[in-house]
Amino acid sequence: MDRLKALIIDDEQLAREIIKSYLLSDTSVELIGECSNGFEGLKMIQTEKPDLVFLDVMMPKLTGFEMLELLEDMPIVIFSTAYDQYAIKAFEKNAVDYLLKPYAKKRFHEALEKAKEKAALGEKHELIIPEALNANTQKDEVLSRIVMKTGSKIHILSVDKISYIEAMDDYVKIHTSEGKFVKQSTMKYYESHLSAHDFVRIHRSFIVRVKEITRLEPLTKDSYVALLQDGTQLSISRSGYGKLKEVLKF
C-alpha cells in the first residue's frame, strides 16, 4: 500500500509540532505539508491532494469548517481543536475523528488507525457537515459571515451585506451589495441561522432583510408585494405577511 499523504492545518506552531512528533513513529504516513490558516489549507489541499488532513477549527481567514465547505474532493479529516461545542457525537459519523486538545499519543494513534482503515476501503469520502456543526453556528448563535466560491475566487461575505436570498432548487442565490452569489444550501438553513430580527422569510422562495423593504403594495385581495430599495419586487405569501407584521409591528 502507498504511504498515506497527510497535511496539518493549524494556526499554532506548537500544535502542529506535536502532531508532527506523534507522526514520526509511523512510517506508513508521509507528512506533505503544514498550513497556518484556512486559505493556505484550501490551496494546499487542492494542489497536493492529501489523503488525510489534521484540521483545527478556529483559524484566521477561514475556519476549518468554512474551508471544508469550499472543497469538492474531500480528504479524510481528523479534527484537532480545543473547542468541544460542536456536538461531537453527531459529528463522529462523518469525520473520522475529533481530537480535543490536548490529547495523548495513544488517542492520536487511535484516530490515525481509523483514518487508515477508511483509506484502505478506498471509498470516496463524502464529508457531510451537519448544519448544526458549522463553525459559525454555535448554540443560539447567528451567522455573521458566509463563505462562497465563484470560479477560483473565494469570497467571505458579511451577512450585513445581504439584501435578500432567493431559492433555486438545491441552491440559494444570495443578493448582496457586492453582487449575486450562488451557493449550495437551503432556505431553511438561512431562515434559522440569520438574525430573526433583521431577516424575514416572506415567501417560500424569499428571505429578505427587513430594512431593505421600502413599501408593501397589495397585489390581489389577500396577497402583497414587497418593494426593495433597489426597485426589486418580491411576492409575499400570506404567512410571510403575518411574520412581517410581527417584526415591523404594524
Next chain:
Amino acid sequence: MKHPILEGSGRKNYVLVIILVGGCHLLLFKFYFEFDFLVALIDSLIHNLLFGALALGIWYIVRFVGNDQKDFISLISAHVFAALIILLFWSAQSEFLLKIFFSSRNDYLKFLENTVVWRFVIGTMYYLMATLAFYLIRYYMHLQEKLVMELELKSLLNESELKMLKSQINPHFMFNSLNSISSLTISKPEKAQEMVIKLSDFLRYSIGQDSREMNSLREEIENAQLYMEIEKVRFGDKLIFVNEVTEEYLKIKIPNLILQPLFENAIKYGVYESTETVTVKLSSQEVDNLLHISIHNNFDPESIPTSGEGIGLENIRKRLLLVYGRKDLLQVEKKKDTFKVTLKIPTETNSNG
C-alpha cells in the same frame, strides 16, 4: 419626587377625601345648625374645595424643607408661616365668596361672623392632617425608591459578577495553552516548565481574587504581561507586546482583573483573525485627574469576526460604573485597521482606595 396628587396616582383618593369631609360638613350644617340645604351645600363646597386646592401646596414644604433633619427650626417656622398664609387666605376668601352668595341672609351672615375662631381651629386641624398625610406619602415614596435602587444595584452586581467569573478564564485559552505545554514537553522540556509556571501564576492571580477588591496598576500589568507571554508562546512572532506605562502611575489602584479581559479582546479580534503580525501596545497618560490606560492593537480590516463583539467591553463598563458611579470611564475607538480601548481611572479619590 413627583407630586403624589398632581402628578402621581393619589388624585382619586384626594377627591374622595374632599367629598367625604365636604359631606360631613354638609350634614352638620343641615341637621345640627338647621340651615336649609342650599346654604349647607354652598358653605361646604366653598370651604372644602378651597382648602383642598390650597393644601396641595403643603407638599412642597414637606418635600423640600428640612430634609436634613438638623434644620428643625426652619422646618417648624416654614410650616407655621405656610399654615398662617393658607388659613388667612382660606378664611378671607371663603367669607368673601359666601357674603356675595348670601348677601340677603342675615341669619347666615351672623353665623359666619360668630364662627371665625372655630373655622380657624378646624382649618388648623385640616392643615395638620394634610401635612401628616404628605409626610407619610413622602416616607413611603422614599422607601419605594430605595427598594428599587437596591434591587437594581443588586442585579447589576450579581450579573456582572457572574459574567466576570465566566470571562475570567477562557476555557479555549486554557486548553490551547495546555496543548502548547504538551507539545513543548516533547521538543523543549525547559520551556514547557517555564510555561507551566507562568500559567500557574496567571491562574493564581485570576482565581484567588475577590471581584470587589482593588489592585495596584503594577500588579494588574504584571498579570496581563503573564497572559501576553503565554499567548506569545502560542502565537510566536505573530504577537508583539509593548508596555509604555510610566513608573509614576504604577501605584495607582484600579479594579482588579480589569486589564486582562481587554488584552484578551485585543488577542481575539487582532491575533486570532489575522495572519499578519499584531502589535498590542499598553500606554498611560493623566488628563484632568483621570488616569488614561490605553490598549491599542492593529487588526486585519478584511476580517469579519465569527462571533459578536462587545460583551466583554460591556462588562468592564458595568464594573467601572459599579466602582466609580460613572458611565464615561471606558472609551472605545475603532478605526480602519486599529482598535483602541481606554480605561479612565479617577485619581483624586485614589489615595484612600
